[in-house]
Amino acid sequence: MDKNFDFKRAEAEHNAKWIDNAMFRAVVNPDKKPYTIIMPPPNITARLHVGHALTYTIQDAIIRFKRMQGFEALMLPGADHAAIATEVKVAEELKKQGIDKRDLSPEEFMVHINKWYVHYTAEIKTQMKRLGLSCDWSRFGFTMDDQTTLAVNTVFHNLYAKGLIYQGERMINYCTTCGTAVSDAEVEHEARSQTLFTIRFGNIDIATVRPEAIFSAAAVAVNPRDKRYAKLVGKMATIPFINIEIPIIADETAEMKFGTGAVQMTAHSTQSHEFTTKYNITPVKVIGMDGKMFGERVGEFAGMTVAEARKAVAKKLKDEGFLVSEKKHTSNVGVCYRCHVEIEPFVSLQWFVKMKELAKPAIEALNNGLMIVPKKFEKVYLHWLNNIRDWCISRQLLSGHKIPIDGVDDKLDTWFSSALWPFSTLGWPDKTDSPDFKYFYPTDTLVTAYEIIFFWVIRMVFSGIEHTGQLPFHTVLMHGLVRDKIGRKMSKSLGNGIDPLEVIEEYGADVMRFSLIVGTKLDRDPRYSIEKAVLARNFINKIWNAVKFFNVMAADGIDDEINPKALCHADKWILTKLNAIIKSTTKKHEKFDFGVAANELQSFFWNDFCDWYLETVKVSGNKRQSLAVFRHVLVNFLKLMNPLMPYVTEEIYCNVLKMGETIAFEAWPVSEFNFAREKREFDSVIEVVETLRTNKSDDVTAVAVDWAFAAENGLVEKLSGVKIEWRPVAEPTITTKISKIHLVVDEDARCAKVEKQIAHIDMEIERCRKMLSNPGFTNKAPRQKVKEEEDKLLELERQREILAGGK
RNA sequence: GGUCGCUUAACUCAGUUGGUAGAGUACUUGCUCGACACGCAAGAAGUCAUUGGUUCGAGUCCAAUAGCGACCACCA
Numbered sequence: 001m002d003k004n005f006d007f008k009r010a011e012a013e014h015n016a017k018w019i020d021n022a023m024f025r026a027v028v029n030p031d032k033k034p035y036t037i038i039m040p041p042p043n044i045t046a047r048l049h050v051g052h053a054l055t056y057t058i059q060d061a062i063i064r065f066k067r068m069q070g071f072e073a074l075m076l077p078g079a080d081h082a083a084i085a086t087e088v089k090v091a092e093e094l095k096k097q098g099i100d101k102r103d104l105s106p107e108e109f110m111v112h113i114n115k116w117y118v119h120y121t122a123e124i125k126t127q128m129k130r131l132g133l134s135c136d137w138s139r140f141g142f143t144m145d146d147q148t149t150l151a152v153n154t155v156f157h158n159l160y161a162k163g164l165i166y167q168g169e170r171m172i173n174y175c176t177t178c179g180t181a182v183s184d185a186e187v188e189h190e191a192r193s194q195t196l197f198t199i200r201f202g203n204i205d206i207a208t209v210r211p212e213a214i215f216s217a218a219a220v221a222v223n224p225r226d227k228r229y230a231k232l233v234g235k236m237a238t239i240p241f242i243n244i245e246i247p248i249i250a251d252e253t254a255e256m257k258f259g260t261g262a263v264q265m266t267a268h269s270t271q272s273h274e275f276t277t278k279y280n281i282t283p284v285k286v287i288g289m290d291g292k293m294f295g296e297r298v299g300e301f302a303g304m305t306v307a308e309a310r311k312a313v314a315k316k317l318k319d320e321g322f323l324v325s326e327k328k329h330t331s332n333v334g335v336c337y338r339c340h341v342e343i344e345p346f347v348s349l350q351w352f353v354k355m356k357e358l359a360k361p362a363i364e365a366l367n368n369g370l371m372i373v374p375k376k377f378e379k380v381y382l383h384w385l386n387n388i389r390d391w392c393i394s395r396q397l398l399s400g401h402k403i404p405i406d407g408v409d410d411k412l413d414t415w416f417s418s419a420l421w422p423f424s425t426l427g428w429p430d431k432t433d434s435p436d437f438k439y440f441y442p443t444d445t446l447v448t449a450y451e452i453i454f455f456w457v458i459r460m461v462f463s464g465i466e467h468t469g470q471l472p473f474h475t476v477l478m479h480g481l482v483r484d485k486i487g488r489k490m491s492k493s494l495g496n497g498i499d500p501l502e503v504i505e506e507y508g509a510d511v512m513r514f515s516l517i518v519g520t521k522l523d524r525d526p527r528y529s530i531e532k533a534v535l536a537r538n539f540i541n542k543i544w545n546a547v548k549f550f551n552v553m554a555a556d557g558i559d560d561e562i563n564p565k566a567l568c569h570a571d572k573w574i575l576t577k578l579n580a581i582i583k584s585t586t587k588k589h590e591k592f593d594f595g596v597a598a599n600e601l602q603s604f605f606w607n608d609f610c611d612w613y614l615e616t617v618k619v620s621g622n623k624r625q626s627l628a629v630f631r632h633v634l635v636n637f638l639k640l641m642n643p644l645m646p647y648v649t650e651e652i653y654c655n656v657l658k659m660g661e662t663i664a665f666e667a668w669p670v671s672e673f674n675f676a677r678e679k680r681e682f683d684s685v686i687e688v689v690e691t692l693r694t695n696k697s698d699d700v701t702a703v704a705v706d707w708a709f710a711a712e713n714g715l716v717e718k719l720s721g722v723k724i725e726w727r728p729v730a731e732p733t734i735t736t737k738i739s740k741i742h743l744v745v746d747e748d749a750r751c752a753k754v755e756k757q758i759a760h761i762d763m764e765i766e767r768c769r770k771m772l773s774n775p776g777f778t779n780k781a782p783r784q785k786v787k788e789e790e791d792k793l794l795e796l797e798r799q800r801e802i803l804a805g806g807k
Numbered sequence: 808g809g810u811c812g813c814u815u816a817a818c819u820c821a822g823u824u825g826g827u828a829g830a831g832u833a834c835u836u837g838c839u840c841g842a843c844a845c846g847c848a849a850g851a852a853g854u855c856a857u858u859g860g861u862u863c864g865a866g867u868c869c870a871a872u873a874g875c876g877a878c879c880a881c882c883a
Contacts, residue, residue, distance in 0.1 A: 004845080253882090257882085271881045379810075379811070383878090387880090529819085535832070545842040550842085599820085602831085610842085611848095614842080771864080
């Protein structure tokens with residue numbers, strides 16, 4: 001065996017084996033129950049980041065676990081065309097080559113888009129494969145492939161025919177940089193510092209952060225309860241520069257406390273839109289879809305961008321005495337989630353999905369078999385669905401799915417196709433009668449970071465219900481976002497990101513996977529730093545070395561079978577411990593609690609198996625049997641560990657132990673051995689060893705021990721490193737549960753130690769007595785608990801007596 | 808403004824139904840005793856954010872406060 005685990009060689013070998021033999025290709029198998037995970041398709045615009053590594057590790061852990069439990073496991077991979085994001089990236093690329101997107105015809109531009117699709121789909125696949133995912137590559141889907149396109153068109157026509165898709169003039173969010181409408185979910189709100197201007201509109205002062213919009217003002221609103229303006233209601237205000245008169249109207253929309261309490265109503269805010277619709281006013285538009293000022297009213301500002309015009313108008317207002325005051329003001333501004341430029345609200349002709357009706361069954365789904373883990377996200381889910389507004393699905397882009405209506409050039413929101421992903425990937429609609437679709441759909445668990453609940457999860461749920469009549473999955477598992485060492489989001493601008501591919505390159509995929517998961521709960525945002533990779537690497541090294549030890553020992557002979565009658569204490573102890581860890585790991589995996597399970601497995605292997613059991617094997621009286629036990633525990637451990645560490649477990653199982661072609665399809669371990677009494681007894685032996693280790697140091701000249709486990713004498717001497725005289729001890733200085741120990745030591749040192757121990761016991765006795773003398777406790781606590789305390793007190797008093805006597 | 812989280816050892820995190828606070832790292836001390844220094848053994852280290860309540864008993868349940876964070880929302 002190699003000195004250390006050669007992950008590079010092992011990863012290459014096993015990955016090639018898995019992929020070349022299509023080992024994880026799922027098939028319709030009536031003898032097995034299916035378990036399906038449709039993987040969230042990553043955007044083809046970026047390299048995989050550590051968040052992908054986390055989510056795919058979780059998904060792969062689930063699917064490997066289910067596969068070993070005997071399910072026909074399908075994990076279906078794919079990639080998303082990410083319409084806007086890709087278009088922006090391609091345009092940037094072209095710019096670097098000196099090509100301006102606007103100089104290209106749509107057809108020419110699409111050539112570049114298509115090239116990008118091909119190149120980066122392959123790239124993403126390669127990167128995903130490095131994580132060691134056990135997905136079915138033969139079913140890899142792309143959101144622009146024929147199958148998805150068919151599903152998109154079918155869904156569009158179905159919804160259109162039902163009147164659930166309509167075209168209308170509505171107030172929408174428009175990104176002037178991306179040049180397209182975006183949906184509500186695509187608008188982020190950021191706190192930004194702005195200037196709040198107070199501007200004289202003739203007889204009234206209005207407050208606004210958008211001086212450039214004054215040219216569009218069609219009314220001024222004041223609160224009906226605002227006494228300051230009561231006599232002005234019904235009068236006219238005057239727009240500066242252009243001297244157009246507009247009415248002053250009393251309406252609740254104006255907040256008395258904000259600014260001057262008077263606000264302009266224009267064509268360029270949602271608040272205004274609601275107002276002008278209510279009063280049947282049509283404001284004049286002065287900002288174009290290109291984000292530039294236009295029209296007669298704006299005069300010399302025509303052609304300026306909004307940002308330019310804001311400055312210029314403010315300056316002119318000041319110069320001409322219309323500006324009453326200006327002050328800093330922080331408020332939330334809607335920005336495009338892609339480019340983070342301020343969103344312009346526009347009334348424009350777009351396509352929408354009517355949501356109220358579709359949302360209803362999605363809300364009810366929580367009572368009809370949909371489970372969201374952790375449960376706290378149910379509230380977020382419901383809140384959004386209960387307040388949902390129609391979904392703007394048209395985008396003014398060149399790439400993406402075309403709205404399938406003759407003469408319409410708009411494309412569809414990229415999430416329109418994502419929403420169909422759980423069933424379009426399985427052949428819906430054309431292969432809905434196929435065994436594949438019938439077998440694998442509905443899928444089982446959807447795993448994703450919580451940030452994507454609105455964009456995606458909710459839309460998949462209502463789409464599944466609407467188009468297939470079934471929930472697309474029964475469980476949604478939401479996990480956190482990976483943060484850096486001090487809790488910040490990992491981002492390019494902060495430079496605090498960790499590249500999973502670099503970690504894999506340096507430490508291996510198992511390290512990447514294990515270190516992301518171990519010791520965390522999925523509902524929290526895990527913090528990640530490279531130190532965690534080092535720890536995981538050390539653990540794998542520990543496993544590797546234990547196997548090396550086994551190999552050396554087994555060369556001298558090993559029994560094929562475990563014979564329970566021939567086992568020693570330690571053998572039975574570790575088998576019973578194994579039994580417990582199998583139960584616990586299984587239970588935790590069922591609850592998706594992989595992080596805590598990983599912690600327990602690590603502790604089991606390192607502390608119980610290596611620190612204790614492995615050491616006993618060295619002095620075992622029946623080595624051939626003990627090694628059979630060793631192998632049994634090791635193999636079961638490998639199986640339990642496989643979902644998180646597929647490579648090293650596969651390498652040991654197949655290449656070192658030569659137990660088979662792959663561990664991935666071996667049955668998940670079940671409890672077999674349970675020796676409760678022997679386990680308890682060996683725990684006591686350990687206690688004796690630990691007692692001896694603790695006490696052996698300071699000036700101990702001789703040790704005598706009296707106990708009933710003569711067979712373990714050699715073991716205790718070996719493990720404690722103490723030379724022991726085994727004889728009856730009349731006056732013990734220390735007693736454990738199963739032994740009397742007499743230490744011949746330096747008196748002063750011993751007395752000090754004993755006194756410390758007595759002080760500790762006294763504290764505990766005090767606590768016990770207090771509890772037991774409290775009638776509240778003895779009357780109200782469960783009888784068993786009271787009995788426990790009584791026994792504990794007796795034992796403590798006995799120990800104290802012995803200690804005091806020895807002194 | 809609304810909603811929801813989080814706060815446990817120096818650090819990263821566990822802590823099932825309330826019953827004397829746990830792990831790993833780091834730290835201190837000692838280690839070449841059949842694999843492992845990416846290691847072995849021993850040790851020290853915590854007012855469980857604060858306050859109040861419920862209870863015989865609270866890290867755990869309830870309320871308030873503080874700090875941090877996330878999401879939602881048209882205060883111009």
